[in-house]
Amino acid sequence: MTFEYAPAPESRSIVDIADAYGLFIDGQFVDPADGRTFPTVNPATEEILSTVAEAGQQDVDRAVRAARRAYEQVWGPMSGRDRGKYLYRIARLLQERSRELAVLETLDNGKPIREARDVDLPLVAAHFFYHAGWADKLEHAGFGPAPRPLGVAAQVIPWNFPLLMLAWKVAPALACGNTVVLKPAETTPLTALAFADICRQADLPPGIVNILTGAGDTGRMLVEHPDVDKVAFTGSTAVGQQIMRGLAGTSKRLSLELGGKAANIVFDDAPVDEAVEGIVNGIFFNQGHVCCAGSRLLLQESVADEVLTSLQRRLSTLRLGDPLDKNTDIGAINSAAQLERIHELADSGDAEGATRWTAPCPLPDRGYWFPPTVFTGVTQAHRIAREEIFGPVLSVLTFRTPDEAVEKANNTPYGLSAGIWTEKGSRILWMAQRMRAGVVWANTFNRFDPTSPFGGYKESGFGREGGIQGLGPYLDSDVVDHEATVRIGFGVTEVAR
Ligand code: NAP
Ligand code: MG
Numbered sequence: 001m002t003f004e005y006a007p008a009p010e011s012r013s014i015v016d017i018a019d020a021y022g023l024f025i026d027g028q029f030v031d032p033a034d035g036r037t038f039p040t041v042n043p044a045t046e047e048i049l050s051t052v053a054e055a056g057q058q059d060v061d062r063a064v065r066a067a068r069r070a071y072e073q074v075w076g077p078m079s080g081r082d083r084g085k086y087l088y089r090i091a092r093l094l095q096e097r098s099r100e101l102a103v104l105e106t107l108d109n110g111k112p113i114r115e116a117r118d119v120d121l122p123l124v125a126a127h128f129f130y131h132a133g134w135a136d137k138l139e140h141a142g143f144g145p146a147p148r149p150l151g152v153a154a155q156v157i158p159w160n161f162p163l164l165m166l167a168w169k170v171a172p173a174l175a176c177g178n179t180v181v182l183k184p185a186e187t188t189p190l191t192a193l194a195f196a197d198i199c200r201q202a203d204l205p206p207g208i209v210n211i212l213t214g215a216g217d218t219g220r221m222l223v224e225h226p227d228v229d230k231v232a233f234t235g236s237t238a239v240g241q242q243i244m245r246g247l248a249g250t251s252k253r254l255s256l257e258l259g260g261k262a263a264n265i266v267f268d269d270a271p272v273d274e275a276v277e278g279i280v281n282g283i284f285f286n287q288g289h290v291c292c293a294g295s296r297l298l299l300q301e302s303v304a305d306e307v308l309t310s311l312q313r314r315l316s317t318l319r320l321g322d323p324l325d326k327n328t329d330i331g332a333i334n335s336a337a338q339l340e341r342i343h344e345l346a347d348s349g350d351a352e353g354a355t356r357w358t359a360p361c362p363l364p365d366r367g368y369w370f371p372p373t374v375f376t377g378v379t380q381a382h383r384i385a386r387e388e389i390f391g392p393v394l395s396v397l398t399f400r401t402p403d404e405a406v407e408k409a410n411n412t413p414y415g416l417s418a419g420i421w422t423e424k425g426s427r428i429l430w431m432a433q434r435m436r437a438g439v440v441w442a443n444t445f446n447r448f449d450p451t452s453p454f455g456g457y458k459e460s461g462f463g464r465e466g467g468i469q470g471l472g473p474y475l476d477s478d479v480v481d482h483e484a485t486v487r488i489g490f491g492v493t494e495v496a497r
Helices: 057-075 080-096 098-109 113-134 162-175 190-201 216-224 237-247 272-288 301-315 336-351 402-410 425-434
Strands: 023-025 028-030 037-042 047-053 152-156 179-183 209-211 230-234 253-257 263-266 296-300 355-358 373-376 393-399 417-421 439-442 486-488 493-495
Touching: 023 057, 023 190, 037 098, 047 190, 057 152, 057 179, 057 209, 057 216, 080 098, 080 113, 080 162, 080 190, 098 113, 098 162, 098 190, 113 162, 152 162, 152 216, 162 179, 162 190, 162 230, 179 216, 190 209, 216 237, 230 237, 237 253, 263 272, 263 402, 272 296, 272 301, 272 393, 272 417, 296 301, 296 402, 301 373, 301 393, 336 355, 336 373, 336 393, 393 402, 402 425, 417 425, 425 439
Parallel strands: 152 179, 152 230, 179 209, 230 253, 263 296, 263 417, 296 393, 373 393, 417 439
Antiparallel strands: 023 028, 023 209, 037 047, 355 373, 486 493
């Protein structure tokens, strides 16, 4: 049975988007030194939402100077208890303004309002509340009696969870006593600028948080700035490797959260309906723009047909369209460039002999859209089984035995997450021990919590965000941190648990 819903759009009148935005440096919005700007668009309509400043070298210098001064004179010397008060204040303001921020995120990013409102924003506030609690308890976190902040943190984030990635970076950095200069992604700068306004509203002293909008070059200038002590990057593996090479030989601390190609593994004893919901949530949440997305579905052969039939039936009910509509399940692809990349990889699936199935949903005329897509007959050698598509495209493989599932799941240069669907607790534990992935979900997928560390193995990066482990990358301590060893090879880094 299909249900027809009347349109239920969330009003955008709650957000006030300025025609133009400057850079947020030392507590003020300022014009960029060389006056360069770029537009940011709504990917669902291609409407230009605003014009934002593009930070150049002089602006980066100025922001790092402001952050250094704030670190030495204000934030570094401040007691953890007082830092915590500011963080609690920011967390409360984020909650108070959450509806406005959710609408703004949906407009700039294209994600469904249901997700911005019910997932992104609650998690953003939760990250600030959680880290506010740590600010005065760092000496009890297992990093020795007197862990110290590192200094100025340069932070660069992607466009898939703009405000949430900001929260993952800014909250632990500030809780540990560092000051930050953050560069949001070029296509989603608006919620970071709204966050700058929240810092002002919270009376956070100037220079502790600085926001530099710009493109990849701005990010490069920021991470390479000689007066930066710590670099935290979330984005693609290619750029992560470039940053690592750039930082080699310096004393800067680095953490990288990179790409993924996670296996979502369904055993023959799994409850099929629950597994299907988990598969949908694993790859079609946020249009598949999720680093830990369950983009490789591994089905035990004996249940493959049954699961696929159920999955296709479920996918046929998804609603794609206006991201501001509260009934929308699948929003817009974030940019024309990303849409092109998804097309290119999906076409390679056809060319290499996989079978494409597309959910029957009409696409709007304007904006960037890609329908939920499932490829069957995929082999390990196919590009769509190896490369991160970062879109609503699922590659399905099959296996016969648990050993084969382990072998296939780990056969990837990435290692961010994995999902296991089975009725047997013993099998969950057996599999979890063998997955080379930072997060293993059992009978669920894409669940996040600020108390739980998140991060990668292999080419998915190193360093953790969230939990006690997430404090380590922002602290200087005489004690070996929770990630026991970090082995760095050429372009491949591995963290032992
Ligand atoms: P990206 O191209 O690597 O960009 C990420 C950020 O880095 C953006 O702000 C980008 O600026 C900036 N940047 C580009 N070149 C740079 C350089 N040379 N030096 C410093 N900064 C530079 O990645 P993306 O395509 O936007 O994001 C998708 C990727 O992020 C996927 O691979 C995904 O898996 C990964 N991701 C990982 C996690 C995680 O936690 N592991 C979370 C989310 C996303 P512009 O915006 O101007 O390009
Ligand atoms: Mg945008």
